[in-house]
Amino acid sequence: MDEISFMAKEQEKVLTPHHDALVISLTVANCLVKRILVDNGSSGNIIFLAAYKDLGLEESALTRRITPLIGFSGEVKQTAGEVNLPVYAEGIKMSTKFLIVDCDSSYNMILGRPWIHGVGAIPSTLHQMVKFPTSWDIKVIRADQEYSRSCYQTTLRERPRSYSNYRASLRLITPRNQRQTRRKFAPERDAIINDEVKSLLGVGFIREVQYPEWLANVVVVKKKNGKWRVSIDFTDLNKSCPKDPFPLPHIDKLVDSTVGHPLMSFMDTFSGYNQILMHPKTRRKHPS
Known part of the structure; x- marks a missing residue:
């Protein structure tokens, strides 16, 4: 198997300097889907409900299994179900399980560690590309920085309101002193x-x-x-x-x-x- 490596010359087509996320386009369920975030910090693959409907898929086709997703600040979002969809990447077809989330997002999908590990991919945000091995050679998926920056700007426009509400809720937390009346016991x-x-x-x-x-x-x-x-x-x-x-x-x-530990306390x-x-x-x- 060929070695996967990233060269400095591969950055020639990358708009630098940058801090862009890795946003790609892939064929999913026979449709070209853009604005797909490759996120190795995500423990699951996610498709947002609006994108799921745009693919022409019926909600009756998904499995009604609720899974709590926990964000970095501790907020919990329940999934609407899960579904297996074929994902095509550079001639490789892989049946991929997606968790369906009903909320607004600037992305259509998020490919997390299950997909990344499943194809043996190595993503590089610096080089704005994903590389993974096949039986023939190393395949490359190039990211789209314009989509990445567009998604980022969309997210920023949607966030200020929710953040201001969050700050307001913090200011409303003013604990009052509590002094219970002394109880008498037998x-x-x-x-x-x-x-x-x-x-x-x-x-x-x-x-x-x-x-x-x-x-x-x-x-x-x-x-x-x-x-x-x-x-x-x-x-x-x-x-x-x-x-x-x-x-x-x-x-x-x-x-x-x-599993694998000799003792349990x-x-x-x-x-x-x-x-x-x-x-x-x-x-x-x-x-x-």
């Missing part, structure tokens, strides 16, 4: 709380501080094994803090990540937690 639970506090004080896990503005009661809950758990009621504190939802990984990814699963010591100067600022 003598039995008072004894449980006192024993727990003495135990934690004795090992230096907690210390006495004064929070005149943020006060929360303790909560005593009986566990299945008959023991009692003493916790803190952070209900009001949670209401005052901005939410940062982060979806848990799929179980199949968790299982796959254990369940240390945190049963009856306790591993605690990380905080810096002494910041301990009094932490609510728990």
